[in-house]
Amino acid sequence: MALAQPRDLEQYLALGKRRHNELCRQKRIFNARNRIIGGDAEAWDVQVHDQKIKEATEKARHETFAAEMRQNDKITCILEGRERRDKRSLCKAISDFQQHFQRPETRREFDLSDPLALRKDLPARQSDNDIRNTVSGMQRFMGEDLNFRERKKFQEEQNREWSLQQQREWEKARAHQRCAEDLYLKTRLQFDERAKHLQNLESATRKAVCTAVKEFNKSQATESLERKIREKKQEQEDNLAEISNLLRGDLLSENPHQAASSFGPHRVVPDRWKGMTQEQLEQIRLVQKQQVQEKLRLQEEERQRDMDWYRRRVQTARAALLRERWQQRQQRDLRRALDCSNLGLAEEQRAQKKYMEEVCTNQPTEDYFTQFNTRSR
Template sequence: MYKLDLPVDLKEVAAIERRRNREQQRQSRIFNAKFRTIGVDVAALEQQVEERRTMERSEKVREEVFDADREQYDKIALMLEQKEQKLARDLEQAVLNYRAQNQKPETRREFDLYDPDLLKKDRPARISDDDPRCGPASLQKFVGEDLNEKKRKELQIEMAKKCLSEQIDERKSIEAQQVYADNLYDRKRVELDERAQHLSKMEEECRKAVNMATSNFNQALAMETSERRRLQKQQEEDNNLAEIYNHLTGDILTEDPTVAVSAFGPHRVVPDRWKGMSPEQLKAILDIQKQQCEEKQRLKEEEKQWNMEWDRQRTLATRAAMNLEQQEQEFSREMRKRLDGYNQQLSREQRAHLEYLDKVVYTNNPTAHFLTQFNTTSR
C-alpha cells in the first residue's frame, strides 16, 4: 500500500474533538451520583407507584366492605338476642300474672286449715238430726221431728250420682283433648317440615302471628280480669245476701213463722211452737245451693278455657323461638359458605400470581458477566 500525505481536515478533527468532549461531560453527569439526573426508568417507576396505589385502594375498599358486613351481622345478632330476651321476659311476666290471678291462697285445697274467716264459716249449732253436739239440754232437736230423713237421703244419692257423672265426663273430655292435642301436634310438625324451605317468608308470618297472638292474649287477659272481678263482686254480694237470708230463715232463729208468731211482735217466736222451716224456705235454700253449684261449674269451665288459651299461646311462642333459631343457624351457615368461597378465590389468585412470577417474570436470572456490561459508557 502507498502512504499518502494528505492534508489534515480541520473540520473533521474539530468534530471528533467535540464528540469526545461531549462524551466526557455526559459520563461525568451520569457516573456522578450527586448530579445524575438521567438513567432511571421514570415511566416504569410511575407505573409501579400507580399499581401500588391501586392495590392499596382495592384493599381499603375490601376492608370497608368487610367492616360494613361485620357491623350488619353484629346488629342482626344483637336484634335476635334482644328478641329472645324480650320473649323470655314476656313469658316470665305472664307466668307471674297467672300465679297472681289464678293461684291465689283462697283457691288452694288446704286453705281451710289457715283461713282467717274460719270462725265466720263455722258450722251452726245444729247441722242435722244426728248431730252428736245436740244433747238433751241443747233444745235443738226433739224426738219425732226428723221429717226430712228420706228426702235428704234421696238428695244425697242424687248428688253422689251427679258428682260421679261429672267426674267421668271431665275425664273423657281431658282424654279427648289430649288426643286432639297430640293429633294437632303431629300435623303441625309435618307442616313445619314442609315449610322449612321458605324461611324468609315464614319469619315475617311468624312475627305477625306472634304480635297478633300477643295482642289477642292481652285483650283476652284484660277481659278475663274484668269479668273475674265482676264475678267476684257479684259472688260476694250473693254470698252476703245468702248469709243474711240464712240467718233470717235458718234453723237457729225459726222453723215455721206462721205457727211460732209471738204476741209480743213478729220479730219474736214462741219456743214450744217452733216446728222447723216451711217447704218454701227449704226450696229456696235448695235453689240457692243449686245456683252455687252451677256457678262453681261455670268457673271451672272458664278456668279450663283460660288454661287452654295459655297453652296455645305458649306453643305459638315456642314455635316462633324455634323458627328464629333455625333462621339464625341458616344465616350462619350461609355466611360461613360465603367466607370459604372468598378465601378459596384469594388462594387461587395468590397461586396464579406466584406462578406468573415464577414462570414469566423470574425466568431470566442475571449472571456476573451480565452485570459487568454496565457503567462502561454513557450510551
C-alpha cells in the first residue's frame, strides 16, 4: 500500500474542490428556473433583511417625531394659557387706567354730550361785537344793532356834509369848464388862421410845380421823338447790311468748303455742312455693293457648312445604328452561351445530389444529440 504524500493530499483536495465547484456551477447553469428567471434566494434574503432594518429605523424615527410633537403640544398649551392670562391682565389694567385718568368730563368733545350743557350755555347775543355772532348763526342783521339811534343820527349828519361838498365841487367844475371853453375857442381861431395861410402857400407851390413838370414833360417828349428817329434810321442801316452780308456770304451761296473743319479733312462743322458731294455718294454706293456681295458669299459658305454638318449627322446616325445592332447580336450570343453553361451546371448538381443520396444513408439518432451539453464549460 502506497503512502499518501503531502503533494498527493494537496492534489486530492484541489481535485475535490474543482469537482465541488463544477457541481455547483452545473446546478446553477442546468437549473432552467434560475437560469431563465434569474432568481437568487440569498440575494432575496439579504434584501428582505435590509427592508426589515429600514422599516425598524423608520418606525423608530416616527416614534421619535411623535414624542417630540407631544412635547411641542404641551409647550403650546402652556404658552396659550400664559397668553390668555397676560391678555386678561392687560385688559384689566387698561380699564383701570380709563376709569382713573380718562373720565368723560376730561375729553375734548365732552361738551357735545354734556347733560348740563343748557345750564352752562351763554345767551345767544351779548353785544354787537360778540365773536359768536357768525354769519351762519343769524343773530345779527343789518340795521338791528344795539346803537341804532346814534348810528342813524350820525348817518344823517354825514349825508348833509356830503351834499354840501358835492355842491361846492359842482360849482368848481363849472368854472373850470367855462375857462376850458374860452381857451378852446381862442386856439381854434389861431388854427384856422394858420391853416388858411398854409393853404395859400400850398396853392402857390402846386402851381409852380405844375409849370415845372409841364416844361420837363415837353423836353422829354422832344428827346424821345429824336431818339426814336435815330433808332429807326440805325435799324434800317443794320437791316441793309445784314441783307448784303447774307447775299454775299457762304450761307446762301452753298459753298461746300465752308464746312471744312480745322481738326482734319474727315471732320466737318455741323452748322455749316450742306450735304455730301457726288464723289462721297458714289463711294458710299460702291461700299454698299461690296457689302451685299460679301453677305451673299457668307450666306453661301454657311449653306455649304450646314450641308456638311447634315451629311456628318446622317453618317454618325447610320454608324450608331449599325453598332447598336452589332451589340444586340453580341448580347444574344452571350445569352445563349450563358444558358448552355447554366444547363451544364444544373446537370452536374442533379448528378451530385443523386450521388449523395446513394452514399450518405445513415441518419442521426438521439444518442448523437445527448453527447452535447454534458459539462458546464
